[in-house]
Amino acid sequence: MSTLSEVYTKHPLNLQQIIPLDFDSIGTVPDSHAWPDSDGFVSNDRFSIPTIDLEDSDAAKLIGHACEIWGAFQVVNHGIPLNLLDEVESEVRRLFSLPTTQKLKALRSPGGATGYGLARISSFFNKFMWHEGFTIMGSPMDHAKELWPHEYQKFCDVMEDYQKKMEELARTLMRQILKYLATSEEEMNWVGSLGGASTALQLNSYPMCPDPHRAMGLAPHTDTSLFTILHQRTSGLQILKEGVGWVSVHPVTRALVVNIGDLLHILSNARFPCVLHRVVMKEPKQRFSVAFFYSPPVDFHLYPLALSSGQIPLYRSVSVAEYVGKKAKNLDKALSSIRI
């Protein structure tokens, strides 16, 4: 069975330039990074996504409603130790504070899936983003040694512990979601088969920007995952809500953000929207975030679950590997390409 990393390796990025800008030495936003300021990156501040206590006895219902209405929510009492979140944040800061020449030693190769570099979606836009990323799948040891020939161990220990704990949380959330979707016993057991889930960790840095209104942190996109669990401590994330517009997802103390990806949208037969989101450069400081992507094993075939009688499936069955390939080629046309 292949791994997620092998699947991404089969779909190399089609980018002329694969190296992020040297943000340390830049005093203005170059034309290559200047986005047309069509909507001023404003958000509708009358709305916000719900915050849900995972220990609430009604958690499954609250999560399900949030998924249906927003495609996103914040979760507290999630069981991830706060000192681990602090350590992750501090290691992320340590990584992105390295000089650019050092970070480039761990540059993701054009066909590679892990390491330092641009977001994969960059090839679909004609402007670059005010962003640098570092992707981890499994052990980050090889790249960490490239970054820090001696002080790599702490980074690896923290990231591995975080991935393990995030996967446990993801399984808990998935169980609640399946409960809400009222899937049959057989379908419920499906979560058990997610033992070999495909996961990835994306460390994001949005350096301080000299002209925030001209730069885009991360362009609008949906995640490929079932769902993504995001750790953030600085504003900038916005989600698009039909009929409302862009809504800011401000950090809530000790909360993690969960957003629905394409695969859960398919699984829920479009009951849950896969939420379009972006990052804007609002704050006058560098912003960091850590995204954990949770998907089934790559050879797993997904199809709409929990259909009531007479309800027709909106998507055909697709393997995770096939869908990742479609997204790599067509980005936002991937979903419509499997629509029945």
Ligand SMILES: C=C1C[C@]23C[C@@]1(O)CC[C@H]2[C@@]12CCC[C@@](C)(C(=O)O1)[C@H]2[C@@H]3C(=O)O
């Ligand atoms: C597992 C993955 C999801 C992701 C591609 C990746 O291989 C690792 C990076 C992820 C990320 C983060 C920024 C936005 C995004 C669309 C991208 O370009 O890279 C997501 C990818 C995704 O969800 O498809």
Ligand SMILES: O=C(O)CCC(=O)C(=O)O
């Ligand atoms: O930085 C953020 O808040 C969002 C990151 C994101 O959307 C991603 O990594 O897919």
Ligand SMILES: [Fe+2]
């Ligand atoms: Fe995302």
